Amino acid sequence: MNVLQELKNRFAHVLSDYVDDPAPFAEMVKPAQDARFGDFQANCAMPLAKRNGVNPRDLATSLVEKLNVTDLCEPPEIAGPGFINLRLKDDVVEGNINQAYTDDRVGVSGVEQPLTYVIDFSSPNVAKPMHVGHLRSSVIGDSLQRTMRFLGHKVISDNHIGDWGTQFGMIIYGYKNFVDNAAYESDPVGELARLYRLVNTLSDYHSAVEKIPQVEKSLETLAEELSQMEADADPKDKKQKKVFKKKRSEIESAKDSIKSLQEKKAAVADDPELKELAIAHPEIARLAREETAKLHAGDAENQKLWDQFLPQCVEALQGIYDRLDVHFDHTFGESYYNPMLAEVVADLEAKGLATESDGAKCVFIEGNAAPFIVQKADGAYTYATTDLATVQYRLKEFGADKVLYVVDARQGEHFKLLMETIKLWLNTEIDLQHVSFGTVMGEDRRPFKTRSGDNVGLESLLDEAVRKAREIVASNDDAKTDSTENSAPELDEATRDEISQIVGIGGIKYADLHHNRESDYVFDWDKMLAKTGDTATYMQYAYARIQGIFRRGNIDVEQLRASSFRIHLDESAERALALKICRFGEALDTVASEYRPNLLTQYLFELAGVLTTFYGECPVLKAEDETTKQSRLKLIDLAGRVIKQGLDLLGIEVCEKM
Numbered sequence: 047m048n049v050l051q052e053l054k055n056r057f058a059h060v061l062s063d064y065v066d067d068p069a070p071f072a073e074m075v076k077p078a079q080d081a082r083f084g085d086f087q088a089n090c091a092m093p094l095a096k097r098n099g100v101n102p103r104d105l106a107t108s109l110v111e112k113l114n115v116t117d118l119c120e121p122p123e124i125a126g127p128g129f130i131n132l133r134l135k136d137d138v139v140e141g142n143i144n145q146a147y148t149d150d151r152v153g154v155s156g157v158e159q160p161l162t163y164v165i166d167f168s169s170p171n172v173a174k175p176m177h178v179g180h181l182r183s184s185v186i187g188d189s190l191q192r193t194m195r196f197l198g199h200k201v202i203s204d205n206h207i208g209d210w211g212t213q214f215g216m217i218i219y220g221y222k223n224f225v226d227n228a229a230y231e232s233d234p235v236g237e238l239a240r241l242y243r244l245v246n247t248l249s250d251y252h253s254a255v256e257k258i259p260q261v262e263k264s265l266e267t268l269a270e271e272l273s274q275m276e277a278d279a280d281p282k283d284k285k286q287k288k289v290f291k292k293k294r295s296e297i298e299s300a301k302d303s304i305k306s307l308q309e310k311k312a313a314v315a316d317d318p319e320l321k322e323l324a325i326a327h328p329e330i331a332r333l334a335r336e337e338t339a340k341l342h343a344g345d346a347e348n349q350k351l352w353d354q355f356l357p358q359c360v361e362a363l364q365g366i367y368d369r370l371d372v373h374f375d376h377t378f379g380e381s382y383y384n385p386m387l388a389e390v391v392a393d394l395e396a397k398g399l400a401t402e403s404d405g406a407k408c409v410f411i412e413g414n415a416a417p418f419i420v421q422k423a424d425g426a427y428t429y430a431t432t433d434l435a436t437v438q439y440r441l442k443e444f445g446a447d448k449v450l451y452v453v454d455a456r457q458g459e460h461f462k463l464l465m466e467t468i469k470l471w472l473n474t475e476i477d478l479q480h481v482s483f484g485t486v487m488g489e490d491r492r493p494f495k496t497r498s499g500d501n502v503g504l505e506s507l508l509d510e511a512v513r514k515a516r517e518i519v520a521s522n523d524d525a526k527t528d529s530t531e532n533s534a535p536e537l538d539e540a541t542r543d544e545i546s547q548i549v550g551i552g553g554i555k556y557a558d559l560h561h562n563r564e565s566d567y568v569f570d571w572d573k574m575l576a577k578t579g580d581t582a583t584y585m586q587y588a589y590a591r592i593q594g595i596f597r598r599g600n601i602d603v604e605q606l607r608a609s610s611f612r613i614h615l616d617e618s619a620e621r622a623l624a625l626k627i628c629r630f631g632e633a634l635d636t637v638a639s640e641y642r643p644n645l646l647t648q649y650l651f652e653l654a655g656v657l658t659t660f661y662g663e664c665p666v667l668k669a670e671d672e673t674t675k676q677s678r679l680k681l682i683d684l685a686g687r688v689i690k691q692g693l694d695l696l697g698i699e700v701c702e703k704m
């Protein structure tokens with residue numbers, strides 16, 4: 047049973063005497079922050095009293111008089127200005143924990159009204175190797191897909207790969223002009239990636255050469271303006287400070303961009319071979335764009351190259367997804383919608399939504415400076431057009447109620463325009479959500495890059511994680527020789543390898559998922575793989591420790607599960623652990639309503655903490671009598687199952703031994 051939901055329902059029932067729409071007030075029933083005040087707390091009396099112009103404590107008192115929770119709770123207590131504190135009856139907690147124990151779903155009930163979710167995640171632009179930036183969308187999206195499914199929703203996951211964009215023109219141009227056939231034979235994706243980088247580097251060079259003088263000129267102007275302003279400054283005018291600050295920051299960003307342009311220029315100018323190529327291909331950027339345009343127009347040669355490249359690119363991606371254990375129902379990709387785009391624009395025009403502006407076709411959204419461009423002046427369709435077609439398709443083919451776009455926060459503007467346009471265009475209730483996330487940063491608090499300034503490749507990142515995990519696993523196991531348990535290392539080489547995969551990949555995923563997704567976070571190996579603290583390793587140890595207790599006590603888990611012993615909660619640490627276990631479903635509900643896997647990591651971390659307290663106060667194998675021992679064994683067995691299930695919903699595995 048989801049107790050929190052039940053309490054909310056009971057509150058909603060009485061709250062309807064005070065307000066027309068009780069739902070938002072019933073939502074103010076929350077798990078208590080501090081166990082001393084009970085298990086749940088309702089904070090609705092204060093805002094409701096303010097609204098109705100009455101005394102909050104009086105209102106709380108009258109609410110409590112009408113509230114019928116005697117079957118679940120001890121008599122409610124009113125504290126401070128009108129907080130209502132609720133403590134579950136011990137036999138209720140005991141009943142729930144025993145019910146959860148025999149339930150495959152560890153006590154989590156499925157949703158009453160399943161919805162159809164399309165989750166659009168990972169979605170890299172192919173033809174470039176995946177980098178650390180792709181990690182977030184892949185792991186957050188996967189965790190949401192697992193959680194929504196577990197809760198009973200219908201989930202259709204779609205990897206909306208960028209397989210039709212300008213990067214294909216770049217590799218087509220690169221292939222036609224610079225391919226190293228032998229390299230392509232032996233490692234096609236590696237060679238395509240090299241070609242992509244080469245074309246990019248050469249285009250960047252030419253654009254830097256062109257832009258540097260312009261930016262230098264504007265830097266000069268800015269500097270002159272600033273010194274003029276300083277000369278005319280009026281010390282009494284406080285507002286000026288802000289204006290100065292703004293000017294100075296403009297100057298700084300101009301300097302930064304000159305620096306970065308100069309680096310791009312130098313990367314080619316300082317390398318005789320590249321320099322020669324740059325001179326031989328002065329129009330490379332425009333010509334690469336033309337290759338893309340030809341591909342989109344159905345040019346046979348480019349289509350043939352695309353048909354040849356795409357499966358190779360997709361296969362390389364698949365390698366990463368296999369390692370991450372991330373799966374999709376579909377990988378339609380942008381190209382899939384190409385045949386639908388002309389009709390989308392025609393329909394937008396017919397409905398008077400798209401209008402021409404400077405030769406381009408745009409949807410103008412009120413209150414928004416930038417339009418949603420659906421067809422460029424040269425006839426090309428855009429990322430926007432594809433996304434419009436995609437929504438239409440997902441509605442029609444999947445009957446989607448909700449679409450979650452797990453995409454970088456920097457695309458916020460795009461999704462805002464997409465949502466507004468859909469509202470105007472299709473008469474639909476579909477709910478589109480941009481599940482946005484921040485950037486992975488390096489120690490210098492800038493986007494995480496390698497020393498040479500390249501994006502950090504995902505493949506090498508995973509290798510490194512597993513390598514580091516291997517060191518940790520080995521040294522821990524070696525250390526067992528002189529531990530108090532007096533045991534020898536227990537893991538053979540193959541087991542160590544297997545555990546390192548689970549710990550390394552799990553560590554990377556957890557480190558990503560445990561941050562509030564909207565924040566940027568600093569990538570930190572040491573924190574990520576630490577044995578204590580809010581890490582996957584800590585949770586995996588908590589799980590393995592339980593299995594270790596079973597091994598030491600020669601406990602046959604199947605037998606334990608089949609036995610008729612009941613879990614009973616005599617000690618406060620037992621009750622606290624049982625209550626926490628019963629809150630798993632609440633945690634999942636918040637993950638699902640806010641699309642935040644970090645609320646699940648937070649729950650698991652708290653569960654592990656309560657478990658540690660429990661061990662300190664309640665011996666398990668050495669419990670005072672057999673009934674207590676069996677009860678506690680069942681309790682930690684269930685804790686282990688919740689940890690395993692919770693980690694699974696994060697896409698993280700556990701090991702029996704570590």
Ligand code: ARG
Pocket residue numbers: 166169170171206207208433436451453
């Ligand atoms: N391929 C895009 C990128 O790498 C992300 C696509 C997200 N999904 C979508 N339907 N727009 O930036």
